[in-house]
Amino acid sequence: MKQRIITAIVAGIPLVLLVMVGGLPFTFLSIFLAFIAISELLKMKKTAYLSPPGIIAFLLTFIIVMPDDWYDQIFIYSNHKIDFFLFALLLLLSLTVISKNRFNFDEVSFVLMSSLYAGFGFYYFYATRMMPEGLPTLIFVLLLIWATDSGAYFTGRAMGKRKLWPEISPNKTVEGALGGVLSAVAVSILFQLFYPLFDFTTAIMIAAIVAVFGQVGDLVESALKRHYGVKDSGQLLPGHGGILDRFDSLIFVLPILHLFHLV
Known part of the structure; x- marks a missing residue:
């Protein structure tokens, strides 16, 4: 219990301050939390962060969680974030062939679902603020x-x-x-x-x-x-x-x- 209280104070005060401040600091906080969340999911699955599926998961999470105006400025030839989701889907499906099914359809689903779960969860954390x-x-x-x-x-x-x-x-x-x-x-x-x-x-x-x-x-x-x-x-x-x-x-x-x- 003592450890929980200490952690709550040490982590809670900066979180509350960033929520109060909002703006760019809070945007970076949301992206950081989304990155930690996707890393935890990959670790559960025992997927290496620097493997092709791991890299795609981090990139897709980042694209989902980033503010819409950032997306519009960076990806001027893309109309919507769904474009990258579909591209990631095709790329991951291609990996099942390249890896001769060592990387399979279930793992494709895991990468996509994990990115959506972490990405959209913290996107709406940012969007609400x-x-x-x-x-x-x-x-x-x-x-x-x-x-x-x-x-x-x-x-x-x-x-x-x-x-x-x-x-x-x-x-x-x-x-x-x-x-x-x-x-x-x-x-x-x-x-x-x-x-x-x-x-x-x-x-x-x-x-x-x-x-x-x-x-x-x-x-x-x-x-x-x-x-x-x-x-x-x-x-x-x-x-x-x-x-x-x-x-x-x-x-x-x-x-x-x-x-x-x-x-």
């Missing part, structure tokens, strides 16, 4: 995620009896999950009383979506780690694991909120 009301919106979502985690933990400890999904995360309970949702809704109402960012109906809807899909994102990361037989996604944050361990809910939730135009 750069909105006109980006700072309070991002703080609102972060508070909802923390409220969900805390509510689920304490409710599960106090009342948890029915396992939520023991094959993936044996400690999570149905009661804890419901407690997380209620905690997020309560925090959203309190936030609205002090800073009316949305109308109450929208705020509660966002809280419910964040709480539910934030927990799904956590389970997705747990399933991924269980599949590859690792305890944590990385060791960057002692006592907390890796970047994916800490941001799994956030990078799952933000694309969904943008998809439904709720932020």
